[in-house]
Amino acid sequence: MKHFMCCTITLISVLLAVAPASAQGSGRLIGWWKMDDAPGSSTLVDSSGYGRNAALGSGVSIIDGRFGKAVLFDGSVNAWAQFTNPAHLTNFTLAAWVKVTSFANSYPKLFQLGYCYFQFSTSMPGKFSLGIGSTPTRGEWNSNGTGPFMVETDKWTHAAVVVKRSYTSPTEWVTQPVFYINGVRCGTLQTPKTYSPDAAGSGSGYLGNTGVNGTRAFDGAMDDVRIYDECLTDREILELYQNCPVVVDAGLDQTCHRAIAQLQGRLISTNPYSAAINATSYWSVVSSPIGVLPVFATPFLPATTVTLPEDGVHVLRLTAVSELGTTSNDVTVVRDSTTPSGNSAPVVTLPWSSTSSVLGQGLALTGFVTDDANPSAVPSLRWSKLSGPGGVFFDNAFTNTTVAYFSTNGIYVLQLAADDGAATGADQVTVTVNLPAGDLADGLLHWWQMDEDPALTSSYDSAGANTLTLRNQTLLQPGKIGNGLRFPSTNSYAQATILTNAECFTFSLWLYYDAAYTNNIGKRIFDYGTSRFFIYFNPDKIYLATRNLADTGDYSWTQQNYSLENDKNQWVHLAILYDRRPSVSAGKRQAFYINGISTGSSALGAACDGSKAFTTGDLRIGGNGSIRNFDGVFDEMRIYDRLLSDEEIKTLAIDPDNNHAPVIEAAAALTIQVGHSVDALARVYDDGQPRGLSLATSWSVVSGDAAKVLFDDPGDPATTITITRSGDYLLRLFATDGELSNAVNIHVTAAASGTILMLQ
Numbered sequence: 001m002k003h004f005m006c007c008t009i010t011l012i013s014v015l016l017a018v019a020p021a022s023a024q025g026s027g028r029l030i031g032w033w034k035m036d037d038a039p040g041s042s043t044l045v046d047s048s049g050y051g052r053n054a055a056l057g058s059g060v061s062i063i064d065g066r067f068g069k070a071v072l073f074d075g076s077v078n079a080w081a082q083f084t085n086p087a088h089l090t091n092f093t094l095a096a097w098v099k100v101t102s103f104a105n106s107y108p109k110l111f112q113l114g115y116c117y118f119q120f121s122t123s124m125p126g127k128f129s130l131g132i133g134s135t136p137t138r139g140e141w142n143s144n145g146t147g148p149f150m151v152e153t154d155k156w157t158h159a160a161v162v163v164k165r166s167y168t169s170p171t172e173w174v175t176q177p178v179f180y181i182n183g184v185r186c187g188t189l190q191t192p193k194t195y196s197p198d199a200a201g202s203g204s205g206y207l208g209n210t211g212v213n214g215t216r217a218f219d220g221a222m223d224d225v226r227i228y229d230e231c232l233t234d235r236e237i238l239e240l241y242q243n244c245p246v247v248v249d250a251g252l253d254q255t256c257h258r259a260i261a262q263l264q265g266r267l268i269s270t271n272p273y274s275a276a277i278n279a280t281s282y283w284s285v286v287s288s289p290i291g292v293l294p295v296f297a298t299p300f301l302p303a304t305t306v307t308l309p310e311d312g313v314h315v316l317r318l319t320a321v322s323e324l325g326t327t328s329n330d331v332t333v334v335r336d337s338t339t340p341s342g343n344s345a346p347v348v349t350l351p352w353s354s355t356s357s358v359l360g361q362g363l364a365l366t367g368f369v370t371d372d373a374n375p376s377a378v379p380s381l382r383w384s385k386l387s388g389p390g391g392v393f394f395d396n397a398f399t400n401t402t403v404a405y406f407s408t409n410g411i412y413v414l415q416l417a418a419d420d421g422a423a424t425g426a427d428q429v430t431v432t433v434n435l436p437a438g439d440l441a442d443g444l445l446h447w448w449q450m451d452e453d454p455a456l457t458s459s460y461d462s463a464g465a466n467t468l469t470l471r472n473q474t475l476l477q478p479g480k481i482g483n484g485l486r487f488p489s490t491n492s493y494a495q496a497t498i499l500t501n502a503e504c505f506t507f508s509l510w511l512y513y514d515a516a517y518t519n520n521i522g523k524r525i526f527d528y529g530t531s532r533f534f535i536y537f538n539p540d541k542i543y544l545a546t547r548n549l550a551d552t553g554d555y556s557w558t559q560q561n562y563s564l565e566n567d568k569n570q571w572v573h574l575a576i577l578y579d580r581r582p583s584v585s586a587g588k589r590q591a592f593y594i595n596g597i598s599t600g601s602s603a604l605g606a607a608c609d610g611s612k613a614f615t616t617g618d619l620r621i622g623g624n625g626s627i628r629n630f631d632g633v634f635d636e637m638r639i640y641d642r643l644l645s646d647e648e649i650k651t652l653a654i655d656p657d658n659n660h661a662p663v664i665e666a667a668a669a670l671t672i673q674v675g676h677s678v679d680a681l682a683r684v685y686d687d688g689q690p691r692g693l694s695l696a697t698s699w700s701v702v703s704g705d706a707a708k709v710l711f712d713d714p715g716d717p718a719t720t721i722t723i724t725r726s727g728d729y730l731l732r733l734f735a736t737d738g739e740l741s742n743a744v745n746i747h748v749t750a751a752a753s754g755t756i757l758m759l760q
Helices: 234-242 646-652
Strands: 005-009 029-033 054-056 060-064 069-074 081-084 092-102 109-113 116-120 128-132 157-169 172-181 193-195 204-207 219-228 247-249 254-256 260-264 266-268 280-287 303-307 312-322 325-335 347-349 354-358 363-366 368-370 380-387 392-394 401-406 410-419 424-434 444-448 468-471 475-478 483-486 493-496 504-513 523-528 533-537 542-547 554-558 571-579 591-594 597-600 619-621 632-640 663-666 669-673 682-686 696-703 709-711 721-723 727-736 741-751 757-759
Touching: 092 109, 092 234, 109 219, 128 157, 128 172, 157 234, 204 219, 234 475, 247 312, 247 325, 254 260, 260 325, 260 380, 347 410, 354 646, 363 424, 401 410, 401 424, 504 523, 504 646, 542 571, 571 646, 663 727, 663 741, 682 727
Parallel strands: 254 325, 347 424, 354 424, 669 741
Antiparallel strands: 005 682, 029 219, 054 081, 060 069, 069 219, 081 204, 092 157, 092 219, 109 116, 109 204, 116 128, 157 172, 172 193, 247 266, 260 303, 280 312, 312 325, 347 368, 363 401, 380 410, 392 401, 410 424, 444 632, 468 493, 475 483, 483 632, 493 619, 504 571, 504 632, 523 533, 523 619, 533 542, 542 554, 571 591, 591 597, 663 682, 669 757, 696 727, 709 721, 727 741
């Protein structure tokens, strides 16, 4: 269940600055060659900002690449790109997209940084090699040399290495590299080695060769080449491989008969492993009537308001910036100060006047809107909270269909409003949010969270004592929450001991099917071979198969009206209720749930006499040890000795990565007396996401004499404000959860005397 936070906020004197988009990863991006230079260029531009433009040898040309353009190295002595080497690297990351033409040359280089060599092995083409020292073979490590961790020719592959080094004495280093292919570790970690440090960061750096006229030439293409001066995490490497820029939606075009228009921009993450929007955004003016400059209330937020001083057509642009690229989208806002004739306000109808929900679960909301298309063709929509004891988070507040989440239980009134630019219509619904029933710790036999260090070959049981042992290249990689299990080879699986012999079970897990390495049939999710119990995927349905009680025949059920193939490359929650009691009803009661929704199960043609008990053998997850691996990732796997309720399964299926920006509730304007103090001017709610980050808030003075605004504690969200000079002030409250942000502006009038007014 999500944990929510509420803060009572008062004014803080210093603006929490909106920082530019940080580099993808924890370290600085100190070398970045996008390879999008014009054909015929003799230099590659460094986009990191560190000025490491790379000069090209005559054996290098610009071609079409993985993203835009790429650089082709022809494998000759003149195939090189030379740049200023980053000095004094200790921990660092090298990454590139490569398309190998051939492995004919000896130790073909991807990178050379002084005495550091990231290359392909000569003894086994397609295998990575790393050398640190005065010769390419000194202190050398090699990646896993078996499939699927091999680079193939004529195929774009993402290659990366993370090098961690530390001093054990003034004259000795311990170095440990980690190799990655297509965003995933190449099997097990490399063995740390100790040696005397060389100047790995001295001299020039090279791509594609050991230097000018070098003899270790790479034969193939490179694209999106990067150097970081820190060790990126597994998840950050995976995000580089996925290369999913943020999608920008500037909202619908609109006609507005007011001076202020609502902009409904959104940044949409397309990364299936993380909801993080690793980008900053800003609004700009593309075109506007001559002499008119629209003013954005909070130009760094996708959803904001804009003041349009004069009538006319205004084209506004929302831009998102990250190191994966810059994306933008335009919206046209027409201001017309005349009153439209014959206009009727939009009619909003919600299908119910009241409903209920369970705390922690999303409430699906749908409204119906009709309008006369005057003056705007399509009215702007917005969901909001009118009353209630906590915060409300909407997946998308600007559409008629959305999902709402609540920070606490109680009674709320929500509203859907439709605005055609001149008139507004709305409808309301009362929502009673109840506390969840039941206890998800009750009957929990096993719970593998899979959040161990990827260097380990085990995953511990948080509920019992049934440790999973990772077999045949099964490895820990980024999962739905923290890490998960990847089964890259046909014989990969994770093994546990015998299950408790209960009458009923519930199996629950998150799974991500991508067919990244293999494509077989009968992909195992759970396998209890000796007892003939399987949950598997083949080829588009999920099956449950078991031996009968007498051990003389088999039963099999499938889920209805669902194909996992249609949900490829995204996380899906699967829950299966398994009842092995000998009765007709039990034989037809096996139930399948996808993302918390029951998909039913097929009925048996004959009565079920009960299923065979778990008495011998072992439990295998993700494969059967031969050719039945699940080609994807598992995470958060649970086994219960009871049948969970629909409500409990929905709770397990709540998306833990569904982060929402903090919600700020504040008055739009107020008047205070000079020299008097006020507090509790706003409330901020946070949904507790993302994990590991915390809510931060800050206030700034946007306009007015900032020196006359006094705060007790600028870092305390419960501080008080005192204004010592009369006048008008515009104050901004900013809130961020470390990933998503929100802000509001409050107009404050400081009066020499009179009554304090609060205006909504």
